[in-house]
Amino acid sequence: MSRSKRLTDAERMEIVRAAAEGVSTSVLAERFGVSVRAIQYTLKADAERRTDAAIPVSAVSVKVTAEELASFDAVLTAAGIESRAEGLRRLIQAAGGVFVPDAQMAAEMARYRASLHEVGNGVVQMARQMTQANRTGRGAGSEFTELRLAQMRGLARFILDSADEIDLLLRRRRDAMQLQATAALREFAHAAE
Incomplete structure (x- = not known):
C-alpha cells in the first residue's frame, strides 16, 4: 500500500458514497490503495464541506396554539424577519445556551x-x-384530632404555596428565555443587514 498516492476527486466521491453504504474504512483503504487515515481524512473533509455548505436537509414541524403563533409572528416582525422558517432557523442556530436550564433553576x-x-x-x-x-x-374519630386536622390543613397550604412558587419560577425562566431568544433574533436580523 502506497502512502504517497493521492486520491482523485472521483475516488473521493466514491469513498464517501461507499462509506455511506456501510463499507468499512479498512476495506476502502485496501480498495483504493491508501492508508486508513487517508480514508478517515477524506470522510472528515466531506463532512466539514457539507457543514460549511449549510445545505438544509432536515424539516421541523410543530403544532402550536393560535396565541403562540401570533406571539411568534409579533417577535419576528419586531426583529425584521420576513418568514417563520427563517425565524426558526435563526433560533435553532442561536440556541447554544438559550434552552439549557440554569444552575439556579x-x-x-x-x-x-x-x-x-x-x-x-x-x-x-x-x-x-x-x-x-x-x-x-378505635375508629378514625379518635385518631383524627384537631392537631391532625391542623396538620392536614398546613400540608394542603404548603402544597398549594409550592405549586404557586414553582409556577412563578417557571414563568420567570420562560420570560428570561423569551428575552434571550428575542435578542438572538435581533442579532441575526442586524447581521443580515
Missing part, C-alpha cells in the same frame, strides 16, 4: 422536590395511623 427545583418529599412522607404517616385506627376498631 436546578437548585430551586431540587429544593422543592425535597420539600414535597417531606410532605409526602407526612401524609403517608398520617394515612397509616388512620388506617391502623380503623383496623383496631
Whole structure:
C-alpha cells in the first residue's frame, strides 16, 4: 500500500458514497490503495464541506396554539424577519445556551422536590395511623384530632404555596428565555443587514 498516492476527486466521491453504504474504512483503504487515515481524512473533509455548505436537509414541524403563533409572528416582525422558517432557523442556530436550564433553576427545583418529599412522607404517616385506627376498631374519630386536622390543613397550604412558587419560577425562566431568544433574533436580523 502506497502512502504517497493521492486520491482523485472521483475516488473521493466514491469513498464517501461507499462509506455511506456501510463499507468499512479498512476495506476502502485496501480498495483504493491508501492508508486508513487517508480514508478517515477524506470522510472528515466531506463532512466539514457539507457543514460549511449549510445545505438544509432536515424539516421541523410543530403544532402550536393560535396565541403562540401570533406571539411568534409579533417577535419576528419586531426583529425584521420576513418568514417563520427563517425565524426558526435563526433560533435553532442561536440556541447554544438559550434552552439549557440554569444552575439556579436546578437548585430551586431540587429544593422543592425535597420539600414535597417531606410532605409526602407526612401524609403517608398520617394515612397509616388512620388506617391502623380503623383496623383496631378505635375508629378514625379518635385518631383524627384537631392537631391532625391542623396538620392536614398546613400540608394542603404548603402544597398549594409550592405549586404557586414553582409556577412563578417557571414563568420567570420562560420570560428570561423569551428575552434571550428575542435578542438572538435581533442579532441575526442586524447581521443580515
